[in-house]
Amino acid sequence: MDQNKIPQATAKRLPLYYRFLNNLNQQGKKRVSSKELSEAVKVDSATIRRDFSYFGALGKKGYGYNVEYLLGFFRSTLDQNEVTEVALIGVGNLGTAFLNYNFMKNNNIRITMAFDADREKVGTDIGGIPVYHVDDLDEKLNHIKVAILTIPAIEADSIANKLVEKGITGILNFTPARITVPKAIRVHHIDLAVELQALVYFLKHYSLDK
Amino acid sequence: MDQNKIPQATAKRLPLYYRFLNNLNQQGKKRVSSKELSEAVKVDSATIRRDFSYFGALGKKGYGYNVEYLLGFFRSTLDQNEVTEVALIGVGNLGTAFLNYNFMKNNNIRITMAFDADREKVGTDIGGIPVYHVDDLDEKLNHIKVAILTIPAIEADSIANKLVEKGITGILNFTPARITVPKAIRVHHIDLAVELQALVYFLKHYSLDK
Numbered sequence: 001m002d003q004n005k006i007p008q009a010t011a012k013r014l015p016l017y018y019r020f021l022n023n024l025n026q027q028g029k030k031r032v033s034s035k036e037l038s039e040a041v042k043v044d045s046a047t048i049r050r051d052f053s054y055f056g057a058l059g060k061k062g063y064g065y066n067v068e069y070l071l072g073f074f075r076s077t078l079d080q081n082e083v084t085e086v087a088l089i090g091v092g093n094l095g096t097a098f099l100n101y102n103f104m105k106n107n108n109i110r111i112t113m114a115f116d117a118d119r120e121k122v123g124t125d126i127g128g129i130p131v132y133h134v135d136d137l138d139e140k141l142n143h144i145k146v147a148i149l150t151i152p153a154i155e156a157d158s159i160a161n162k163l164v165e166k167g168i169t170g171i172l173n174f175t176p177a178r179i180t181v182p183k184a185i186r187v188h189h190i191d192l193a194v195e196l197q198a199l200v201y202f203l204k205h206y207s208l209d210k
Numbered sequence: 211m212d213q214n215k216i217p218q219a220t221a222k223r224l225p226l227y228y229r230f231l232n233n234l235n236q237q238g239k240k241r242v243s244s245k246e247l248s249e250a251v252k253v254d255s256a257t258i259r260r261d262f263s264y265f266g267a268l269g270k271k272g273y274g275y276n277v278e279y280l281l282g283f284f285r286s287t288l289d290q291n292e293v294t295e296v297a298l299i300g301v302g303n304l305g306t307a308f309l310n311y312n313f314m315k316n317n318n319i320r321i322t323m324a325f326d327a328d329r330e331k332v333g334t335d336i337g338g339i340p341v342y343h344v345d346d347l348d349e350k351l352n353h354i355k356v357a358i359l360t361i362p363a364i365e366a367d368s369i370a371n372k373l374v375e376k377g378i379t380g381i382l383n384f385t386p387a388r389i390t391v392p393k394a395i396r397v398h399h400i401d402l403a404v405e406l407q408a409l410v411y412f413l414k415h416y417s418l419d420k
Contacts, residue, residue, distance in 0.1 A: 198398070
């Protein structure tokens with residue numbers, strides 16, 4: 001299967017499906033209907049069936065989907081057999097939340113190092129992850145391709161430049177700054193203020209009562 | 211203008227536009243082209259022009275958009291003249307990050323109270339916001355309609371139920387749990403693990419080099 005054929009909207013939902021199926025499997029469940037899946041992941045079941053159809057017809061009417069089979073399928077699709085190492089830049093409250101969050105529980109992404117400018121934090125371990133000084137990015141980063149930015153907005157561009165120079169190809173940007181990087185670098189931007197503002201706007205203007 | 215006519219995808223970008231225009235205005239800039247806007251907010255300029263067209267033709271060829279006019283327009287569209295109060299439930303690292311983040315700088319959303327189960331935190335102020343015990347939700351919440359959930363996943367459903375009973379209509383859910391609430395309640399779900407996994411997946415399967 002050519003995975004480039006999966007629509008991006010579908011691809012975005014894969015990690016969500018994967019995690020829920022993993023939970024089901026751990027609970028010993030053998031099969032799941034698209035309706036159950038729908039209720040659990042809050043995606044309508046028509047969308048789920050369409051998403052799954054991109055991988056071939058995996059479900060059976062009146063039976064649903066085989067959990068173990070689906071899980072194996074998603075595991076290989078999401079490259080869960082391969083660990084991706086991630087660097088976290090900025091060990092403030094948000095960064096610390098990431099370090100303490102156990103990403104490994106359901107997927108093979110691991111924050112393996114963190115960086116901060118605060119000498120008090122440098123040399124410590126948070127959630128088992130060593131904190132280095134941000135001046136040592138160049139020396140420590142090595143083969144890592146993915147970084148999480150949880151630094152003050154004002155430092156975002158200069159740090160992003162350093163990361164790109166060092167070979168980072170993907171950045172999860174939690175600063176309010178829209179960083180400028182070469183086109184080939186993928187930046188996903190999550191702005192907490194914008195998310196909150198969007199929720200408030202939708203509450204006021206889009207009723208969910210139908 | 212009937213704001214229900216704005217597509218939801220456009221509506222989601224409004225806070226982003228608003229914040230950038232606010233910055234421009236503070237810098238004393240009088241006008242902005244869709245190209246400049248595009249580079250700053252990382253949305254392609256065709257999309258920006260289409261988005262803006264829903265509000266009527268606000269731009270002029272060769273001149274661009276009038277910053278002050280746009281800003282006034284967005285301010286009223288986003289109800290920036292009205293303050294929305296928000297409650298934050300769960301004062302861990304992520305919750306503390308929210309409390310220290312100055313939402314008021316660019317918009318009229320204000321976290322006015324926080325709740326936690328930890329007696330050591332109850333009674334303190336974080337970022338100027340009082341922390342109450344989660345058992346006092348019922349007494350303290352009053353007229354607040356929006357809540358941010360930064361609690362452990364295992365508590366998400368029971369807290370969400372309490373919030374809904376108390377009249378909350380919008381929840382920004384940062385727990386990995388998909389909470390179950392009545393249909394009329396709007397839940398925006400941000401799962402940090404899923405965001406990270408999606409970035410890694412996109413990096414592997416969708417090249418940005420064209």
